[in-house]
Amino acid sequence: MIPIILQVLRTGIISEPTPEAREEWRVRSAQIQAEIVRLLGRALVIRHVDAGSCNGCELEIHALNNPYYNIEGLGIRFAASPRHADMLLVTGPVSRHMERALRIVYEAMPDPKLVVAVGDCGRDGGVFGESYATCGGVSKVLPVDVVVPGCPPPPLDILRGILTAIAS
């Protein structure tokens, strides 16, 4: 136990101020939280669905949950059930084999609900395009509020996409 406590003390708080990579992204965390509270009540709950991604976007969504980004501190949380979710975060070009499952998840979410398509694949199929196996983007299947480009988009861009969706 002592080594763990020492390590925790040694590390300290490493969470960075909310999006700081570019000036236009600089939003004070209090403002973001206020925005979330105003729009959604208490917090923002996200359900992620991989609709055929290469798993690159998943790596970045995982990274978004690391201590640097401190998203829980902003009131953003990933949920296991779509029934608890305000937002659907979709990665991948939507493989035909995930199309039905994706629709079911969307329908299971309570209204109002937001959809954010993550990555170039989610935008238009990306490198995989549209084919017998892929739908060629999330908007071919669901109404999409915000698209986050990138292959994969870094965590800050994903966070920015989430914030853009709730601000609109």
Place this chain on the structure above:
Amino acid sequence: MALSGLNLDARTLSGAAPVSLARVDRSQWARAARVVREGAGRIVALWGSDNRDRNATFSVYAAYAIRSGLVVLELPVPAAAPAYPTIAEVFPGALRMQRALHDLLGVAAEGASDRRQWLRHGAWRADEFPLRRDFDAHARRENAPDNYPFVRVEGDGVHEIPVGPIHAGIIEPGHFRFSVVGEKVLRLEARLGYTHKGIDRRFGDFEIATGHRLAGRLSGDSTVALAWAYAQAAESLLGLEPPARAVWIRALMLERERVANHLGDLGALGNDAALSFALSQFMRLKEDWLRMSHTAFGHRFMMDGVVPGGVEADLRDDMREPLMRQADSVEREVRRFQDVFDEHSGLQDRFITAGRVTQELARALGLAGLAGRASGQAFDLRCDFPWAPYDKLGVKKVVHTNGDVAARVKVRFDELYEALRLVREILAGLPAGAARVALPYAAPGAMGFGWVEGWRGETLVALEAGENNRIRRCHAHDPSWQAWPVLEHAVIGNIVPDFPLINKSFNLSYSGEDC
């Protein structure tokens, strides 16, 4: 060629990977599988191609790893009777590859014990085959109903737990069907194919010079390994030797990819055993690592960094010192975390004996790569067939024998340290010179292969050139193909709540297998 008694007419291909290619007939095909097995070889990949436009046949390919390198056998199969003798009775790991080959090309494995569909759900009909050249890949079809016959386990108190395709976490989709008594798993059957993106067919829309972009997205977590294997294949068929500096930079990227994945997985493994401290700490290190990759290589995962002919961007000299320093500091920290893991009785209690894969099982199922090395399967291409620059680096092979989660954790720690050592050696020895050369014209019909030990295991790319520098056929193989069936065995007799932990200790790619 070390396959004795078969009278093979094999030709050795030039390139980084030690590959020979032979055309065989049906009886040689079946006998070759046995000869490979008897010589303690293993199957690396199985795929096929539609060559009816050329000689009225389909071709079925099997790539075997034997002592002298990779042997690729091509069996021409008449278009009128598209079938070949199964090799899955000799190599059980080939069974799903055979099923996938039928789904995609309509060439059947005669005598196979399981001929259910594998990659095909409902996106195309059972009598259509996406890899046939007359299949319209851009036509959209109605999704047909998919009634997959799972194997049923019957008996007193047995019930099924269906999980997926969508899981509770941030993870790829797939379906797991557990048959359990109480909490104990009697059987696990996986159904994958949900992320099938038609990658093999999609390669036909790419040129030799750009196919690395698609190959590198077969499985994003292994993008460097896949792109390097693709580049090796392209360079082999082009008869091109990449510059020395380029292959050293590629190795630097490959080892950094290995470190990044081990950092993430070790954190997640701690977390799955309720040590959330590990997740925070390892994810912090991983984030630092990815940011450095972005600074040094222009991309957090170094996607599209390896290109046919070299690397996309040269490494700036002023990056060497920070990369070196980071390798030192990460090693210092990880060693401290390993002490925490080792001293944590709750964690060890979950790790030790969980998800055990015996050496016999690993050998029977042809398990290689990281998971294989935790079960005594001492294969590592960087050591067994060291290509440049590994021939100068002397990679230390990590092998453990217990085959449980604890052993796979140990392999990860040890390989992480070794990768950090390699990072430092590469930075110290990085030769000067060009980092990329122009590509010559690709002769239509020329074939090349790439074979690279990624963090998860051996990655193979088979590439054939078409007209006008385009890709005629490309197959990229992720080692998850061989490991997924092993996972089904690893969980037998364990309790359901240990599945996430066991699963994470392998961390297999869905996308890589679904292709």
